[in-house]
Amino acid sequence: MSERPEITGVEEYQYGFHDRDISVFRTEKGLTRKVVEAISEMKGEPGWMRDFRLRSLELFQQKPMPAWGGDLSHLNFDDITYYVRPMDEMGRSWDDVPQEIKDTFEKLGIPEAERKFLAGVSAQYDSEVVYHNIRQDLEAMGIVFLDTDSALREYPDLFREYFGTVVPPEDNKFAALNSAVWSGGSFIYVPKGVEAKVPLQAYFRINASQMGQFERTLIIVDEGAMVHYVEGCTAPIYTESSLHSAVVEIVVKKGGRCRYSTIQNWAPNVYNLVTKRAVAHERATMEWIDGNIGSQLTMKYPSVYMVGEGAHAHVLSIAVAGKGQHQDAGAKVMHLAPNTTSTVISKSISRGGGKTTYRGLVHFGKDVKGSKAKVNCDTLIFDEGSKADTVPTNEVLDNRVTMEHEATVSRVSEEQLFYLRSRGLTEEEATRMIVMGFIEPFTKELPMEYAVEMNRLIKLEMVGSVG
Amino acid sequence: MEFTVVARDEEVREGQALRRVVGETPVALLRVDGQVYCIDDTCTHAYASLSEGKVAGRVITCPLHGGQVDIPTGRPVHLPIAEAVTVHPVRIEAGQILVGHEEDDDGDYE
Numbered sequence: 001m002s003e004r005p006e007i008t009g010v011e012e013y014q015y016g017f018h019d020r021d022i023s024v025f026r027t028e029k030g031l032t033r034k035v036v037e038a039i040s041e042m043k044g045e046p047g048w049m050r051d052f053r054l055r056s057l058e059l060f061q062q063k064p065m066p067a068w069g070g071d072l073s074h075l076n077f078d079d080i081t082y083y084v085r086p087m088d089e090m091g092r093s094w095d096d097v098p099q100e101i102k103d104t105f106e107k108l109g110i111p112e113a114e115r116k117f118l119a120g121v122s123a124q125y126d127s128e129v130v131y132h133n134i135r136q137d138l139e140a141m142g143i144v145f146l147d148t149d150s151a152l153r154e155y156p157d158l159f160r161e162y163f164g165t166v167v168p169p170e171d172n173k174f175a176a177l178n179s180a181v182w183s184g185g186s187f188i189y190v191p192k193g194v195e196a197k198v199p200l201q202a203y204f205r206i207n208a209s210q211m212g213q214f215e216r217t218l219i220i221v222d223e224g225a226m227v228h229y230v231e232g233c234t235a236p237i238y239t240e241s242s243l244h245s246a247v248v249e250i251v252v253k254k255g256g257r258c259r260y261s262t263i264q265n266w267a268p269n270v271y272n273l274v275t276k277r278a279v280a281h282e283r284a285t286m287e288w289i290d291g292n293i294g295s296q297l298t299m300k301y302p303s304v305y306m307v308g309e310g311a312h313a314h315v316l317s318i319a320v321a322g323k324g325q326h327q328d329a330g331a332k333v334m335h336l337a338p339n340t341t342s343t344v345i346s347k348s349i350s351r352g353g354g355k356t357t358y359r360g361l362v363h364f365g366k367d368v369k370g371s372k373a374k375v376n377c378d379t380l381i382f383d384e385g386s387k388a389d390t391v392p393t394n395e396v397l398d399n400r401v402t403m404e405h406e407a408t409v410s411r412v413s414e415e416q417l418f419y420l421r422s423r424g425l426t427e428e429e430a431t432r433m434i435v436m437g438f439i440e441p442f443t444k445e446l447p448m449e450y451a452v453e454m455n456r457l458i459k460l461e462m463v464g465s466v467g
Numbered sequence: 468m469e470f471t472v473v474a475r476d477e478e479v480r481e482g483q484a485l486r487r488v489v490g491e492t493p494v495a496l497l498r499v500d501g502q503v504y505c506i507d508d509t510c511t512h513a514y515a516s517l518s519e520g521k522v523a524g525r526v527i528t529c530p531l532h533g534g535q536v537d538i539p540t541g542r543p544v545h546l547p548i549a550e551a552v553t554v555h556p557v558r559i560e561a562g563q564i565l566v567g568h569e570e571d572d573d574g575d576y577e
């Protein structure tokens with residue numbers, strides 16, 4: 001039984017329906033040692049993980065809330081349920097998934113996408129992955145694609161070698177929170193020289209109200225290997241806020257290549273506070289393709305630590321902020337070895353009183369001769385009252401490097417609209433065309449099916465924005 | 468290189484960092500397996516004071532973001548610290564710890 005609640009002030013969010021709560025277990029509201037212990041016990045984890053969680057909880061309690069970025073004053077940690085288990089056992093076929101959950105994913109088009117063009121799919125519903133599958137030919141190549149909880153059980157040594165090494169719990173308050181209560185997420189290992197030619201996808205759905213989703217993703221791309229991972233996220237619209245706080249750790253070894261694409265379309269009542277970080281070794285390439293359309297507040301700055309000579313980072317970020325939204329997004333590129341290169345392209349659109357902030361860091365270490373970085377931030381502001389800030393930080397400790405920074409801020413001008421309307425377009429069509437042209441560098445980097453979806457989403461966001 | 472007295476030998480204990488300022492550079496004094504080491508106190512990642520972090524064996528953990536440094540070599544051992552911390556030469560003379568530093572340390576990165 002699904003229903004679409006009427007919430008005034010929230011526009012055009014297509015995925016705001018919610019299902020009846022059929023969860024089999026949930027922890028009490030609020031975050032205590034008891035809650036963390038219950039999660040660990042329920043999962044039957046080894047002692048080291050339980051200790052890791054408890055240490056992280058202490059760190060979370062000690063660390064202050066960030067005093068920068070978005071407004072977190074309404075985020076009440078005591079109102080959140082930290083673990084909601086939707087079903088008893090994970091399914092390997094969609095038939096194993098409870099009908100209501102399956103219906104939700106059908107509506108989101110996941111099983112259909114899997115049949116058509118994906119190599120593997122993981123579907124997380126509240127705290128647990130409810131469906132997981134990988135194509136047999138990829139499994140035969142030695143690619144491991146599992147939900148993170150299963151990976152801890154099935155590959156304990158590989159897991160422990162990398163888990164928490166890229167983002168330690170001390171990193172920030174929300175990394176500590178995730179480390180204490182993490183559940184679900186994806187684990188990928190691509191062996192040496194193996195190339196996964198088709199994308200692997202994970203889909204994250206929050207259903208419960210005032211719930212926190214804390215998935216943990218760990219991707220290891222071995223030497224000369226390649227993978228493309230895509231994630232999508234949606235949630236119902238409730239009057240109370242939910243929290244999504246993920247940690248993503250990626251290691252790309254010598255000559256490897258990883259592309260991580262996100263289309264974040266959380267409901268406009270979700271706080272999305274995520275830490276994403278990759279390490280790129282010698283001649284490795286790490287690409288973050290990061291689309292932020294939904295959520296009430298997003299604070300997310302995917303980073304790449306280029307620690308090996310000739311490593312390359314590419315971050316393409318798009319942020320769309322409508323009424324009541326703040327997208328505080330950006331990128332961090334750390335040049336820590338010679339001849340490393342990076343490009344950051346950020347496209348922000350604010351409309352209807354929304355706010356976008358580009359917050360970025362380019363760091364050149366002391367011995368990084370021949371390294372180059374290029375940052376390009378473009379902002380489109382639609383109307384009075386919408387805001388866009390650009391907060392770039394550049395640290396250069398070696399004078400043998402090249403650093404370029406370009407930024408533009410523009411409005412959708414009367415002149416452009418007039419020109420397009422003189423060619424027979426309506427004002428709305430003309431606006432859409434300008435926006436589509438503006439974000440084209442982003443959509444052309446997505447697999448075709450996602451690009452179509454992305455264009456559709458942006459079009460939906462734009463409905464009624466002019467006139 | 469100039470050597471400056473920064474502390475008495477007995478002031479530096481295993482498992483604890485002692486912060487001092489040499490010239491204009493804050494440094495951390497540490498004892499590992501009986502030997503005294505002196506590293507830059509400022510973390511190369513985000514400029515936190517390393518001496519406020521935890522010391523375990525030969526590794527110090529930055530209090531701000533959890534990066535780790537190998538004390539004797541200054542090398543990073545855990546992200547988000549990815550760049551080495553400067554290790555300063557140390558001499559012990561008549562129960563006093565002396566730390567060596569360049570007279571002109573403006574930081575020329577060539």
